[in-house]
Amino acid sequence: EVQMVESGGGLVQPGGSLRLSCAASGFTFSSYWMSWVRQAPGKGLEWVAGMNQDGREKYYVDSVKGRFTISRDNAKYSLYLQMNSLRVEDTAVYYCATSSGWSFGYWGQGTLVTVSS
């Protein structure tokens, strides 16, 4: 059974940092492009960042470029999102998701990041 469990969310002040983790199981992690997708409270989904299978290609939505870094450890079946210089508008539930082809096939349950003073 495919399972992805995010962790690392919490309350942080503006300008602060957080590192999210996503632990995957039930599929061959190294064979999948992976992404982070976020959802602000009461709002829609937003693709944030994506990474190819070997970690050499990384892509970001413009609003997080230069502040967020996506990474992965295929040996540990894990995906990460390092978030620096956090802003109030980064407050959201962050989901990790597999990218199967050109869609997002499997999702974790999400982890809430709250940026507030």
Place this chain on the structure above:
Amino acid sequence: QSALTQPPSASGSPGQSVTISCTGTSSDVGGYNYVSWYQQHPGKAPKLMIYDVSKRPSGVPDRFSGSKSGNTASLTVSGLQAEDEADYYCCSYAGSNHWVFGGGTKLTVL
């Protein structure tokens, strides 16, 4: 990259059909046959319902169908059931390994 445009709400009675639209541009919806749709129940993670415009993943009922014409994609839910009540989001590949989502549509089963 601007979000795709979806109606905020849609509704239908049990057994009826409802169609949700998703409008983008020639740089996303119109430029690629890579539109996907997601169902999200309150407090839950999104679930893939349609991919590559009109393909259904294993386990998704054939009551769900997708199509595209120009810059507008559509999701049709036929034979509405109570459990179909949820938020629905469209998503399109936007080139250069970027994706864009719609704002979401709340589907109510009357």
